[in-house]
Amino acid sequence: MKIFKNIVIVVFVLINSATTLKASDSIPRLVLGVGDRMPSQDMGQLMNGSRLPAAVGLSQRLVILDFMNTSCTSCLASLEKLRKLQNNFGDSLKIVLVTPETGERVSNFSARNDVITRSGLDVVVNDSLLFSLFPHRTVPHTAWILDGVVQAISFTEFVDSAHVADLLKAGEIDLPTKADFLQYNDAIPLQTNMLYQSKLPNSTFEGHLSFSNTKFGRYIDSTNRLVREYMINTPIVPAYLYVYGKIEKLPYMKPHRIVIESVAKEKFDFRHSVEKYEEIWKRKYSISYEALFSQETGLDEKMRWIINDLDSKVKLRSALEDRFVRCWIITEGRSKRSKLHNRQTTIADFAFMADLNADIPPILYDVPEDTMLSGRNWNTFSELKTLLNDNGLDLIEEERKIKVFVMYDKK
Incomplete structure (x- = not known):
């Protein structure tokens, strides 16, 4: 059985086909950002035992580092697209797969599944250097390097012919940055005065926040005997499913189990025919939401209040139905x-x-x-x-x- 890239885990977490890597909670000291120059040392050991030269030592102007591993299904699903892209741009582009896994592990995987071999792309194994330069928590994760200078750190969905051509022509590119280490301080409400000076329960409803990644959680203010439930930077449907999942056990809510009967469907359902890039769609339509309750309020009561409040704010009705x-x-x-x-x-x-x-x-x-x-x-x-x-x-x-x-x- 294959589990494809578009698996959408929408009940408790939002990562579209991403695999979480073991990494420190803090960013290493020596990291590269947009505008920084790559070090002059070689970039690591390849599957064939040779070393990958420094970015400035390669004949190709543009180097794209695609961080991945063999257990990441979305990483593997993108390899055919990357293969075609590499073939289309020839000597102008070099796409390199990068994994912390050992060469033996990757070889054993390739013996069972030839998707990596078939891509024809170089693979850096046993990586630690490139990870330290471009730290991340999830893969796929992509770094764009033109003439030895970092131009973008992006989601892999943006690696396509249009963006490669634009970068080679213009010498720069503007892509949404994949920043895995953004920190949301849940001790600070989004709107302190509104939450703490209004009658309970009450809520705050905003759009996408640039200073945080997606996060669900609960903050308990023991001093004031208050509980704040929050959902930050999440599309609306997963937000609802997170709340409904607190009330009753849900099956895996795949697209077949989600029905949207709305004229504004594009706000709730990502479709390539409307928005080409899912990350752009998320930033356009994600919500950030907090609700404040007394500490004595039961979980079921809180979640049902949030559902009714969300219905009011997004001007829809929601339900679980047979x-x-x-x-x-x-x-x-x-x-x-x-x-x-x-x-x-x-x-x-x-x-x-x-x-x-x-x-x-x-x-x-x-x-x-x-x-x-x-x-x-x-x-x-x-x-x-x-x-x-x-x-x-x-x-x-x-x-x-x-x-x-x-x-x-x-x-």
Whole structure:
């Protein structure tokens, strides 16, 4: 099974296909920013054992460092695009993959999956130098270097033909910076006077804040016996799902489980046909929200108040409803189960993992959750059906009533 780049985990966290790396909470002292020159030392060890020269020692004017690792599905999904980009610009561009993983680990991965080899891109392994120059918490993470000078530190979605051509032509580029170390001080309310001098409960509602990354949380003011619930720089739908998820346990809220019945759908649902870059869309439509309650207010009461308040502020109605949705259903098969070895996965765990693929309908099962099966990779409905048939099970497609999140225009 493949889990694609556009998996959207929208219940508790927002990272679109990103992998969090182990890193210090503070930025290392010697780091590079836009306008800084790369050091003259070589950039690290390549997969073939040779060393990658310093940026100024390469024949290509533009060097793009793509920080990644083999467990980052969105990183791997972007390699085909990067391969085509490298081929299109030839000697003007050099794209380099950078990973802290060992050469052995990357080689073992490549033996099972040739996506890195097929890209034809150089891979810096055992990296620590480049990470120290361009520290980050999540991958993919991209640094743009022209004639030895850093021009941008961006999200990988901006690495495309238009931006490469513009940079090579103009000698500079203006991209949204991927800054993983922005700090939001939750001890300081966004609007102190409004929150603390108004009748409880009350709230503050703003748009995207340049000084913070996305953050959800709770701040307890024990002195005044107050609790502040906050959501900073989050798109509206994930904000709602975070709150609803505090009231009841939600399934993975993939796009099939989200229904937006609004004339202003572009505010709530990122679509490439409307906005080319998701980060631009997030900065345009994300909200920053805080609500203040007395410490005695129960969690359920707080969350329901926030839902009603958000409905009022975004001028919509929201709800969790049971609706008929096209689903893939795992059922008992007609044939007896063959004597397969390695039956170590329960149907509950298998269905949960399979359902994380945002490209396919929700996966349900009509067999006991402790049913054991032997799994393997699959990509399509027919391949999954064959896998299940081998385990004495079957796969059908039909509409089932499941829980969905709905947003309506207010009438």
